[in-house]
Amino acid sequence: MAKRIDDFIIKENRKINNDFFVLELSGNNYLPVLKPGQFVQVKVEESPETFLRRPLSIHDVDYDKNTISLLVQIAGKGTTKLSKLNPGEILNIIYPLGNSFSLPAENSDILLIGGGCGVAPLLFLGKYLKSNGFNPSILMGFRNSDRIIEYDEYAAIGNVYLTTEDGSKGEKGFVTDHSILRDHRFDYISCCGPASMMKAVAGYCFANDIKCEVSLEKLMACGFGVCLCCIVSTVSGNLCTCIDGPVFNIKDLKW
């Protein structure tokens, strides 16, 4: 799939809570077919602290409206600048970057697991799976009930299971503590979240022989396989998260 560098127009900047917001971007050119798991490299307004682009996974795509949505967590100067963008302003992005989650075998019983900002690619993935005849369930983990992201959007895709670290909503604990993982066996799990969470989920999948793919986040400069900064240690040596990933089968990674 050819990569592009394009100006997009901010259609909406929707605040989810104090830490998260969703940018809806409208393309000047017709969107190519995008795949769940892919990401974009966003050009933040230039300043000494925001020199490099910021990689953000594709949260949602609406081909009818010709829009891409990005779920962003305010984490530093770059994302703070993005959080202040107004409708009508221009955002330059390089896209589509990276590989994608694979389409599971027919009739697979699928669980999508997301933690915090890691839920971002799972909305696009969930909708994509649903439109391809699957009925995925979703397990999401957050620190507390104030930080839950777009519950209704995910609930529109399938069953949503929830954990919070303080127990303020859903089951108390981490995603891997949720009872659904003891009570039910899924055929396929795709996962995105903090490294420690993905490691725990990978451990669960290895123990139960469940096919599992994880979407990794690594520091990167370019996003298209040139700088060799976003490496991940795999059974085939160091690979770039940006072109060989961000989605990897857990069996290919060195944990």
Next chain:
Amino acid sequence: MVNLGISIGNLKFKNPVITASGTFGYGSEFDDFINVSSLGGIILKGTTMEPREGNPYPRMAETPSGMLNAVGLQNKGIDYFEKNIYPKISGYETNVIVNINGSYLEDYIALAERVYKLEKISAIELNISCPNVKMGGMAFGTNPDSAREVIKEVRKVYSKLLIVKLSPNVTNIADFARIAEEEGADSVSLINTLLGMSINVNTMKPSLSTITGGLSGPAVKPVALRMVWQVARAVKIPVIGIGGIMNTNDAIEFFMAGASAIEVGTASFIDPQISVKIIDGISHYLADKGFSDIKEIIGLINRNSD
């Protein structure tokens, strides 16, 4: 119409904009964004005799107006290059240059001999300035005796265009440029990255797995420009300017300081089309200022001040 063509040694460049090693992959990564053949030249990712896995993650840290990297010459080695990469680059109608690196003198010589046999490769950039490897690299380029020896020995086996990439991590970079000239190098390119470091105060750890790394981006440009100016006054061989070139104006500064060509590096990470934009920008600048040839501005400030 202005003339952008230049020559370095016997090699003609259609324009003076080259992409820097390690920031342009093997060219094909940019095929979606630009016509690679429109560049003056491309310098491929640093190549070694044996495959190298590079340094552990994290290898990169964003710093004010720049970035640190500690990739450590990750590449699949010369055998893989010859078999799998070389066939793919032969379609480009531009000068394709290989950046070679070694841990030992013998590695540099062997690599130069191998690359010499590759018809499409028109030049070598001899990297004696990589700051991110434990052995070789910058160790050669920061010691006058070992720099002299490696340049001399490579020159014996490589009769095509030989460019020596200099390290800025020395007291007087002009001394090293003179050594390159004395030992028969056709050109020097500078600067490689400046050794730097960064600490994450939240994790209380260095930002890079190797603690130190190479600084690039606009943060280094004034230092790079000063060094290019010093070197251009010290040697007669053509100088290739590198260091934080983000736009046309930056490139023009390097020409005026004495560079015959420039390399665009880190800027390509942020805008993969920037090298081509700079070529157009140079044309426009020259036309606007009433110049008809890029050569008219090379070393302009030296002529003006002498």
